[in-house]
Amino acid sequence: MGSLADFQNEIYLQGLGDVLPALPTDLTRLEALAERRMSAQAFGYVAGSAGSEATARANRAAFDRWRIVPRMLRDVAERDLSVEVLGTTMPAPILLAPIGVQSIVHPEGELATARAAAATGLTKVLSTAASYSLEDVAAAAGDGGRWYQLYWPKDRELAVSFLERAKAAGYTALVVTLDTFTLAWRPRDLDQAYLPFLRGIGVANYFSDPVFQKAVGGPVTDANRDMALLHWVANFGNPSLTWDDLAFLREHWDGPIALKGIQHPDDARRAVDAGMDGVIVSNHGGRQVDGAVASLDALPAVADAVGDRATVLFDSGVRTGSDVLKALALGAKAVLVARPYAYGLALGGEAGVRHVLRCLQADLELTMALAGLTRPDEANLDLLVRDH
Numbered sequence: 001m002g003s004l005a006d007f008q009n010e011i012y013l014q015g016l017g018d019v020l021p022a023l024p025t026d027l028t029r030l031e032a033l034a035e036r037r038m039s040a041q042a043f044g045y046v047a048g049s050a051g052s053e054a055t056a057r058a059n060r061a062a063f064d065r066w067r068i069v070p071r072m073l074r075d076v077a078e079r080d081l082s083v084e085v086l087g088t089t090m091p092a093p094i095l096l097a098p099i100g101v102q103s104i105v106h107p108e109g110e111l112a113t114a115r116a117a118a119a120t121g122l123t124k125v126l127s128t129a130a131s132y133s134l135e136d137v138a139a140a141a142g143d144g145g146r147w148y149q150l151y152w153p154k155d156r157e158l159a160v161s162f163l164e165r166a167k168a169a170g171y172t173a174l175v176v177t178l179d180t181f182t183l184a185w186r187p188r189d190l191d192q193a194y195l196p197f198l199r200g201i202g203v204a205n206y207f208s209d210p211v212f213q214k215a216v217g218g219p220v221t222d223a224n225r226d227m228a229l230l231h232w233v234a235n236f237g238n239p240s241l242t243w244d245d246l247a248f249l250r251e252h253w254d255g256p257i258a259l260k261g262i263q264h265p266d267d268a269r270r271a272v273d274a275g276m277d278g279v280i281v282s283n284h285g286g287r288q289v290d291g292a293v294a295s296l297d298a299l300p301a302v303a304d305a306v307g308d309r310a311t312v313l314f315d316s317g318v319r320t321g322s323d324v325l326k327a328l329a330l331g332a333k334a335v336l337v338a339r340p341y342a343y344g345l346a347l348g349g350e351a352g353v354r355h356v357l358r359c360l361q362a363d364l365e366l367t368m369a370l371a372g373l374t375r376p377d378e379a380n381l382d383l384l385v386r387d388h
């Protein structure tokens with residue numbers, strides 16, 4: 001039976017023919033390499049975080065405070081990392097987090113990412129702010145799970161149109177991002193006066209939408225383009241939303257819904273009470289509230305508050321197999337990873353993303369087996385000690 005760790009043997013065997021991996025296998029090294037390949041604006045947009053970037057640093061530091069205590073002699077010959085999350089079966093507890101505007105990273109953007117995800121069977125979450133329409137991305141890669149991430153626009157009719165289109169294109173679960181109704185104070189972007197949308201990147205789902213087109217007087221052409229972009233800016237997010245509004249989503253989406261950006265256990269309880277199927281513990285990779293709690297530090301209390309009433313997922317700062325394992329042990333059913341695959345995309349397009357996903361899966365399987373685990377659901381607090 002093939003295992004995710006076969007990638008390790010594949011790399012060593014290729015070495016016999018003097019072939020080395022095209023990209024580093026330590027995913028923390030990709031950022032520095034990508035910086036040399038990307039435009040300063042695109043790199044700043046992807047790598048940057050909010051304010052002093054204290055949250056982004058805290059996300060990484062939190063992983064280092066937890067240490068794995070490996071267990072021996074447990075027969076870990078047969079490993080099965082597959083999990084079912086919100087109705088989707090995946091080969092490992094790893095999803096591709098939604099990343100908008102991927103064409104600033106690579107011309108094939110989300111199409112390349114979708115193909116790479118399909119090659120591994122991992123589930124990808126497509127952003128409303130994608131640079132290709134959700135229909136085009138669905139057509140690029142049918143295999144593997146496909147979820148849709150909603151940026152809930154002010155215009156409710158437009159929100160419903162997005163949901164109907166996502167359903168029709170085969171997206172099975174809905175991720176609703178709550179922490180980004182507006183972009184935070186992001187000095188790297190501000191210093192370069194760079195916002196992709198104003199340059200027409202990341203608006204494909206809007207410009208192709210019949211409800212959006214109706215609002216701007218027809219299909220977007222050179223004649224109404226500036227107006228369409230202003231309409232986008234005015235509509236992108238809705239700061240007035242409250243918990244009561246979730247009933248509207250529940251009414252218009254009959255599949256599973258997960259709320260992304262949850263950090264407080266009381267918010268997690270409210271999500272469950274509102275009939276949500278999952279929460280994603282996330283601080284948006286440190287890109288929204290500077291000086292916020294590390295996402296990993298918020299995870300245990302949220303997992304505790306939710307219990308088995310809903311699914312708890314995690315993101316922000318995942319870079320290695322041991323990071324994934326720590327998040328599982330602290331209560332996540334699966335994790336989402338973002339920047340590492342964006343750097344893979346920058347460095348090698350579809351193949352670069354595939355490399356990142358294979359490395360992370362193999363690293364996770366090997367780390368789990370060597371720590372004495374054969375299945376993701378065996379990870380719990382017994383596996384960890386607090387370092388400092």
Ligand SMILES: Cc1cc2nc3c(=O)[nH]c(=O)nc-3n(C[C@H](O)[C@H](O)[C@H](O)COP(=O)(O)O)c2cc1C
Nearest residue numbers: 046097098099100127177284285316317337338339
């Ligand atoms: C360039 C970039 C674009 C992003 N776009 C979106 C998006 O469109 N929707 C969303 O919900 N999250 C978005 N995120 C946040 C990620 O989904 C994720 O929560 C976060 O980046 C995870 O942290 P990590 O980058 O440390 O893995 C974006 C992140 C980056 C870096």
Ligand SMILES: O=C(O)C(=O)c1ccccc1
Nearest residue numbers: 100101129180202284287
């Ligand atoms: O940059 C981001 O973090 C993000 O979430 C976003 C928001 C709007 C459009 C594209 C990406």
